[in-house]
Amino acid sequence: MSKRRQPKSEKEVSVAIIGPGRLGQAMGRLLLEAGIAIDFVAGRRMEQSRRAVRFIGGGKAVSLVAPRLGDARVILITTSDAAVGSVARQVALCRDDWSGRVVLHTCGSLPASALETFKRRGAWTASLHPYQTVPTPRAGVRNLVGSFWALEGDRQAKALAKRWVKALQGTSFEISPKAKSLYHLSAFLVCPTVVTLMDCSQKLLQEAGVPRKIAKPMLERFVGETAKNFAELGTRKALTGPAVRSDWETLERHLDQLRRFAPEVVPAYRELVRLMLKLAGVAPAKSSAFK
Numbered sequence: 001m002s003k004r005r006q007p008k009s010e011k012e013v014s015v016a017i018i019g020p021g022r023l024g025q026a027m028g029r030l031l032l033e034a035g036i037a038i039d040f041v042a043g044r045r046m047e048q049s050r051r052a053v054r055f056i057g058g059g060k061a062v063s064l065v066a067p068r069l070g071d072a073r074v075i076l077i078t079t080s081d082a083a084v085g086s087v088a089r090q091v092a093l094c095r096d097d098w099s100g101r102v103v104l105h106t107c108g109s110l111p112a113s114a115l116e117t118f119k120r121r122g123a124w125t126a127s128l129h130p131y132q133t134v135p136t137p138r139a140g141v142r143n144l145v146g147s148f149w150a151l152e153g154d155r156q157a158k159a160l161a162k163r164w165v166k167a168l169q170g171t172s173f174e175i176s177p178k179a180k181s182l183y184h185l186s187a188f189l190v191c192p193t194v195v196t197l198m199d200c201s202q203k204l205l206q207e208a209g210v211p212r213k214i215a216k217p218m219l220e221r222f223v224g225e226t227a228k229n230f231a232e233l234g235t236r237k238a239l240t241g242p243a244v245r246s247d248w249e250t251l252e253r254h255l256d257q258l259r260r261f262a263p264e265v266v267p268a269y270r271e272l273v274r275l276m277l278k279l280a281g282v283a284p285a286k287s288s289a290f291k
Contacts, residue, residue, distance in 0.1 A: 026140025
């Protein structure tokens with residue numbers, strides 16, 4: 001990613017990243033490349049913070065209770081959703097007055113109110129969540145550029161977040177705090193669940209005699225084209241297969257094979273077929289196995 005320098009006022013913003021995991025590392029490197037100073041990287045374990053600093057290419061590794069964290073103009077919390085509240089309470093103690101400073105968190109299921117401890121001390125707060133998968137820091141550096149980001153919170157904090165999204169060539173949109181869990185659920189349904197189904201498919205391909213080294217690229221191409229069809233053609237036209245054709249004999253053969261090779265998948269298969277029938281608008285199931 002080429003460096004994209006920001007206006008002088010943006011370059012003067014110093015950032016402390018709280019959470020040296022995959023997302024924190026990826027965002028840290030991208031923000032640094034965009035000309036935004038990363039002053040500190042903090043985590044529960046110093047070795048993790050030092051490793052993140054090396055990957056980011058800037059910043060100083062510190063503990064969660066380091067007083068110097070209070071010197072940063074922006075606090076970016078990139079921990080897990082479950083850790084946001086406790087980490088925020090801990091870091092907020094670094095200074096009594098956070099007026100004029102911005103605190104952001106990147107959790108998809110939590111609203112900006114999770115940062116209330118900072119807000120009570122005068123900070124502007126917001127949530128900034130990428131609708132993207134970040135399985136490794138390097139994948140995040142690649143995937144986050146050009147992504148879509150959900151924002152909600154204080155106007156001043158959202159303004160800074162929007163500038164960051166623009167620097168990463170992304171698209172930002174605002175979401176209601178009450179809708180965060182629903183929004184996050186939508187991501188869950190099309191990321192880890194798809195990976196789970198792809199793993200099931202890979203095992204079935206191998207049982208069918210397809211070499212492992214071929215099965216993975218086969219699925220990559222197949223699922224990628226399916227996603228493209230959904231975006232370009234819409235649900236009805238992208239939806240294919242025996243359920244859409246009301247081919248009950250094929251569906252029942254599928255069930256027989258699943259019972260033999262992957263019985264744990266049978267309940268999910270039945271429910272997915274029922275959903276497909278509804279989406280396709282075809283006649284109700286004629287097979288008792290799917291009623």
